[in-house]
Amino acid sequence: MKRIYFDHAATTALDKDVLEKMQPYFSRHFGNASSLHTFGQEARQALDKSRQEIANILNCDPLEIIFTSGGTESDNLAVKGPTLAAFRDKLISKPLHIITTKIEHPAILKTVKQLEKLFGFEVTYTDVDVNGLVNLSQLESEIKDNTILVSVMYANNEVGTIEPIPEISKIIQKYKGKRQKNGSKLPIYFHTDAVQAGGYLDLDVKKLGVDMLSISGHKFYGPKGTGLLYIKKGTKVEAINTGGGHENGLRAGTENIPGIVGLAVALKNAQESGDEIGKKVSSVRDYLIKNLTKKIDGVILTGHPEIRLPNIASFLIERIEGESMLINLDLKGIAVSTGSACSSGSLEPSHVLKALNYPPEKIHGSLRISLGKENTKEEIDYFLEVFPEIVDKLREISAL
Ligand SMILES: Cc1ncc(COP(=O)(O)O)c(C=O)c1O
Structure with missing residues (x-):
């Protein structure tokens, strides 16, 4: 795979x-x-x-x-x-x-x-x-x-x-x-x-x-x-x-x-190639943000819309559990992370998303995609192909 x-x-x-x-x-x-x-x-x-x-x-x-x-x-x-x-x-x-x-x-x-x-x-x-x-x-x-x-x-x-x-x-x-x-x-x-x-x-x-x-x-x-x-x-x-x-x-x-x-x-x-890599990575990130919010309803982009690192795109996917997303994506070969409760063995949902004033039920659906210099738009396309199915399936069985 x-x-x-x-x-x-x-x-x-x-x-x-x-x-x-x-x-x-x-x-x-x-x-x-x-x-x-x-x-x-x-x-x-x-x-x-x-x-x-x-x-x-x-x-x-x-x-x-x-x-x-x-x-x-x-x-x-x-x-x-x-x-x-x-x-x-x-x-x-x-x-x-x-x-x-x-x-x-x-x-x-x-x-x-x-x-x-x-x-x-x-x-x-x-x-x-x-x-x-x-x-x-x-x-x-x-x-x-x-x-x-x-x-x-x-x-x-x-x-x-x-x-x-x-x-x-x-x-x-x-x-x-x-x-x-x-x-x-x-x-x-x-x-x-x-x-x-x-x-x-x-x-x-x-x-x-x-x-x-x-x-x-x-x-x-x-x-x-x-x-x-x-x-x-x-x-x-x-x-x-x-x-x-x-x-x-x-x-x-x-x-x-x-x-x-x-x-x-x-x-x-990293510092010598930073500008060039930053441009490449942010264009992949923007492609992801644009298409993910278009493809799936109930998606919130977190963090500052402009004053942000080129490589991090962080979302709240409504009515869904972060861990379930992470595991289902992993089964498809895609590694992401979540600030939802239980991540990294913690019982508390992300203190960062709490400080940004999101309610706990929204924080449960946190998804962080942090890109690197080797990631491509084709990889985002693959993610965008498999992720909506995962979201549909999880929302069907979600208690949230
Ligand atoms: C903002 C920030 N500070 C500190 C650390 C800890 O760094 P290290 O893993 O090198 O101990 C991390 C690691 O994720 C981080 O993101």
């Missing part, structure tokens, strides 16, 4: 070119980058080169890049690192305050919840509108004198909406200035989770105006278990992974050289 992969927001296949560049570092150049001998120095060179290449893309200093095991670890370091540093520097006069959005990935939401629960942090989960966009004036009104961190994702992984990161940065800069004038020592930092943005959006940290930015390798045809956190010089961060002095003392552990080489090659490839 022909198999079609429409789940690139979950993960992507490793590019052949990336694998080839990684391979020598598994065996021939296997050294530990901390060793002083030639084996070690070969690994060190690869590490430094990868860091420099990534710094060129992010428009930052190589020392501002901390390699991690992926988006989740980067997000954890971005949230916990500055708050631990504030404890270390004895800057706490009242509970620290963090602002984030209701639609972040659990790597952020569960991390801030942990700080809220265990250490009494105050957390504000700012609202988004029906399209998934943060409300700038609301966010500004939520900043307080004990706010240490604002974390807003660059692009949402379920609906694809792109948040106005440079505009949010301007607001934060204003507060940084106010703090300085007031003589307050407590910093206020701006972090963005750019895990879904890699390959499609500009990652220039200066243009974005962020203090920290998370990236994950496996979302743009790089290796799983690789990622990075950009940390702007001057941002006070305490390590979460303690041990050796790796990564500027901010992330102990022998560096994953093959993974880091793969991450750098994949990011370079």
